[in-house]
Amino acid sequence: MATKNEFKRVDGRKLDEMRAITAKVGVVPNADGSAMFAFGDTVAIAAVYGPRLLHPQHMQNPQKGILRVAYDLMSFSVYERKRPGPSRRSKEISKVTEWALEPAVDLKAFPNTVIDVQIYILQADAGTRTAGINAASMALAHAGIPMKDLICSVAPGKNGQAIISDLNKEEEDYDEGEGATDFAVAKLANQDEYTLMQMDGKIQPERVKEILDIAEKNCETIYDAQKKALKEVVNPEGKK
Amino acid sequence: MENEIKEAPEAVNKPNSSSSKRKVVVPGETIVDGEDYLPGEGTRREGSKIVASKFGLAEEAGRVIKLISIFGAFVPRRNNVVIGRVSDITHAGWLIDIDSASSAFLPIEESPRFINRNEMDQYLAIGDVISAKIWTVKGKGIDLTLKGKGLGKLENGFIFRIIPSRVPRVIGREGSMVNLIKERTDCSITVGQNGWIWIRGQSIETEIKARKAVEFVANKVHVSGLTEKVEAWFEEND
Amino acid sequence: MSSMKVSNLTKETLKKMFAEGKRFDGRGLLDLRDLEIEYNVSKKAEGSARVRMGKTEVVVGIKMEVGTPYSDSPNKGNLMVSGDLLPLASPRYEAGPPGFNAIELPRLVDRAIRESGMIDFEKLCIKEGELVWTVIVDVYPINDDGNIIDASSIGAIAALQSAILPELSEDGKIDYEKEAKNKLPLSKTIMPISFSFFKLGDSLILDPTREEEEACETRITFGISDWNGQKMLNSCQKKGELPLKREDVEKIMEIIPKKFEEVNKKLKKFL
Numbered sequence: 125m126a127t128k129n130e131f132k133r134v135d136g137r138k139l140d141e142m143r144a145i146t147a148k149v150g151v152v153p154n155a156d157g158s159a160m161f162a163f164g165d166t167v168a169i170a171a172v173y174g175p176r177l178l179h180p181q182h183m184q185n186p187q188k189g190i191l192r193v194a195y196d197l198m199s200f201s202v203y204e205r206k207r208p209g210p211s212r213r214s215k216e217i218s219k220v221t222e223w224a225l226e227p228a229v230d231l232k233a234f235p236n237t238v239i240d241v242q243i244y245i246l247q248a249d250a251g252t253r254t255a256g257i258n259a260a261s262m263a264l265a266h267a268g269i270p271m272k273d274l275i276c277s278v279a280p281g282k283n284g285q286a287i288i289s290d291l292n293k294e295e296e297d298y299d300e301g302e303g304a305t306d307f308a309v310a311k312l313a314n315q316d317e318y319t320l321m322q323m324d325g326k327i328q329p330e331r332v333k334e335i336l337d338i339a340e341k342n343c344e345t346i347y348d349a350q351k352k353a354l355k356e357v358v359n360p361e362g363k364k
Numbered sequence: 365m366e367n368e369i370k371e372a373p374e375a376v377n378k379p380n381s382s383s384s385k386r387k388v389v390v391p392g393e394t395i396v397d398g399e400d401y402l403p404g405e406g407t408r409r410e411g412s413k414i415v416a417s418k419f420g421l422a423e424e425a426g427r428v429i430k431l432i433s434i435f436g437a438f439v440p441r442r443n444n445v446v447i448g449r450v451s452d453i454t455h456a457g458w459l460i461d462i463d464s465a466s467s468a469f470l471p472i473e474e475s476p477r478f479i480n481r482n483e484m485d486q487y488l489a490i491g492d493v494i495s496a497k498i499w500t501v502k503g504k505g506i507d508l509t510l511k512g513k514g515l516g517k518l519e520n521g522f523i524f525r526i527i528p529s530r531v532p533r534v535i536g537r538e539g540s541m542v543n544l545i546k547e548r549t550d551c552s553i554t555v556g557q558n559g560w561i562w563i564r565g566q567s568i569e570t571e572i573k574a575r576k577a578v579e580f581v582a583n584k585v586h587v588s589g590l591t592e593k594v595e596a597w598f599e600e601n602d
Numbered sequence: 603m604s605s606m607k608v609s610n611l612t613k614e615t616l617k618k619m620f621a622e623g624k625r626f627d628g629r630g631l632l633d634l635r636d637l638e639i640e641y642n643v644s645k646k647a648e649g650s651a652r653v654r655m656g657k658t659e660v661v662v663g664i665k666m667e668v669g670t671p672y673s674d675s676p677n678k679g680n681l682m683v684s685g686d687l688l689p690l691a692s693p694r695y696e697a698g699p700p701g702f703n704a705i706e707l708p709r710l711v712d713r714a715i716r717e718s719g720m721i722d723f724e725k726l727c728i729k730e731g732e733l734v735w736t737v738i739v740d741v742y743p744i745n746d747d748g749n750i751i752d753a754s755s756i757g758a759i760a761a762l763q764s765a766i767l768p769e770l771s772e773d774g775k776i777d778y779e780k781e782a783k784n785k786l787p788l789s790k791t792i793m794p795i796s797f798s799f800f801k802l803g804d805s806l807i808l809d810p811t812r813e814e815e816e817a818c819e820t821r822i823t824f825g826i827s828d829w830n831g832q833k834m835l836n837s838c839q840k841k842g843e844l845p846l847k848r849e850d851v852e853k854i855m856e857i858i859p860k861k862f863e864e865v866n867k868k869l870k871k872f873l
Contacts, residue, residue, distance in 0.1 A: 152745045153657050154692050171690045175437055175465040199740040200647035200663025203778045208684055237465040242690040247644045265391050265419040268436020273392030314392040351390050354419055358388045449609045463606045491610040522615040525604050568619050572626060
């Protein structure tokens with residue numbers, strides 16, 4: 125037990141401390157809703173267009189709208205340039221992001237339509253999918269789309285035996301002892317409903333509850349930041 | 365040309381507004397806690413709490429908690445007057461882009477006078493603009509009509525867009541706001557519920573001024589005393 | 603935001619307005635919107651910049667790669683400009699294979715830079731015939747409120763101006779851990795800038811908003827820079843089916859050097 129508590133993180137953060145969060149709404153004026161969310165040096169921009177008509181017609185669902193997510197890294201967001209165009213990784217993240225967001229959105233209100241969510245990573249330092257989900261959640265709300273709740277996402281994990289919050293790139297590459305584990309989750313802010321869960325690494329089953337404890341605590345902080353960013357659009361400092 | 369005027373309930377500070385508080389809320393946020401309250405549009409009940417189901421302004425109207433959208437798509441309803449652009453012509457009518465998630469169609473029978481099938485593009489060509497009323501809203505699309513006062517093809521002037529949820533305040537109570545702008549600029553103005561607005565004036569200057577006035581009103585997110593502010597704006601900008 | 607195409611009546615009204623020298627935002631026909639440039643917006647890039655012209659916003663990043671030179675230029679490095687009109691920036695852009703506008707954008711930005719001499723490709727040679735640098739410029743429009751090409755071109759120049767050459771390890775690979783000591787070798791005096799002139803009716807305008815751009819009938823884009831103390835045009839491309847008159851071109855030739863000076867001054871302020 126003592127070993128885990130003494131674990132020193134590379135940037136001096138406490139075990140359950142996330143990187144500094146930045147959240148801003150309205151960054152793409154053309155979009156129906158848009159937002160930016162950052163965990164430290166990982167920066168995501170999301171833009172929402174919709175609900176709008178879905179072409180081709182045969183893809184329309186007469187019972188509910190479709191949420192269509194496109195996630196990708198900007199070429200220069202990583203050290204080794206990422207060639208333009210969705211990679212398999214981007215396609216997978218697009219899909220899990222869609223599954224992470226859908227439970228919060230009232231798609232039955234918009235049959236035959238599509239809500240397009242575009243997520244781009246301007247700067248990547250691990251945790252890109254979680255930053256993307258947080259940005260997309262704000263963007264959907266900003267667009268006035270009926271939503272049960274906001275979605276909050278964070279990637280706690282493990283370095284050796286220490287369970288830590290919001291791994292940065294260096295921590296993702298940690299390779300001593302039990303190595304690095306990345307455990308990304310997303311949940312409805314005010315409900316006990318997890319909509320994303322992905323894990324890589326080594327963790328004992330009985331320790332998963334520690335991950336969920338940290339995740340829940342972090343998500344409260346994230347929800348506060350998302351709320352503040354949304355409300356600032358309406359009541360900016362120095363009223364219009 | 366007169367525009368259809370819709371009552372704008374929230375553009376007004378109600379006389380007994382001491383209990384009519386407004387609060388900006390985000391989805392999932394608790395608005396009030398109490399069994400006595402009733403969930404209105406945009407809200408839902410969870411246990412004893414009334415919770416927001418959208419990003420908007422929550423307002424108490426007696427026991428009912430309502431949520432007013434600040435942003436959000438146009439939801440087409442029967443009898444809405446909308447401004448649209450002709451995007452295609454078929455044998456049965458015109459396809460109209462009303463900037464909504466549903467496609468809109470103007471059947472040839474719904475033109476204000478008899479139009480011959482071979483003259484359709486002479487009456488309304490692709491790129492032309494109409495002020496139309498929504499007649500039906502079906503799963504597969506919307507049907508429009510041009511039969512009615514103030515509806516039809518719009519000539520000259522220009523059209524531009526504001527966020528649809530701002531339309532009620534641009535119109536004002538019983539049209540008071542849009543009429544103020546019309547008077548001060550001597551322009552014809554038609555406000556579509558879909559957020560598209562048509563302006564035609566006597567000169568380019570007055571048309572530009574009328575647009576600026578509309579945008580001034582539309583961009584104020586959460587402001588009371590709007591009429592006074594607009595009048596002051598006109599004083600400054602004359 | 604709307605994807606509704608421009609209407610006939612709005613186009614006619616804009617035509618009349620331009621003929622009277624007027625625009626909705628009060629600018630003169632050849633006035634540019636406020637320009638803002640921010641550097642280093644993406645830390646893993648070797649150089650980056652964000653440009654805002656009014657509500658139009660473009661982010662440009664530079665990545666440096668090492669590789670073998672082309673066989674016909676064994677002592678020269680390379681330039682590649684890439685970019686796409688992502689659906690992020692406008693309701694008009696669609697997902698899928700790039701349409702013509704998406705293909706054209708990076709090519710126009712490329713030409714203005716390549717032909718100006720701003721990059722001395724010989725200085726990008728590490729070992730003749732074996733190892734050279736390739737400069738990769740990636741252009742990402744974030745919000746399209748008109749005139750994306752000129753904003754992208756300014757963004758590319760700004761990003762290049764701030765770019766560094768990463769350090770190489772002994773085996774000729776880039777070592778991102780090492781702190782970079784050198785900047786990308788660029789000419790100190792040559793800064794190519796692109797100007798897109800749009801025509802509606804008989805009027806020529808610069809820096810249109812999206813609404814204005816969609817009403818315009820023709821566009822011609824010129825790249826211009828300083829070379830040996832003179833102003834030199836480096837590139838030109840006309841777009842659209844409607845023709846330009848000779849007097850339009852001559853008028854542009856009178857305007858463009860002054861505009862170049864104006865933007866040059868603004869750019870220098872940010873450097």
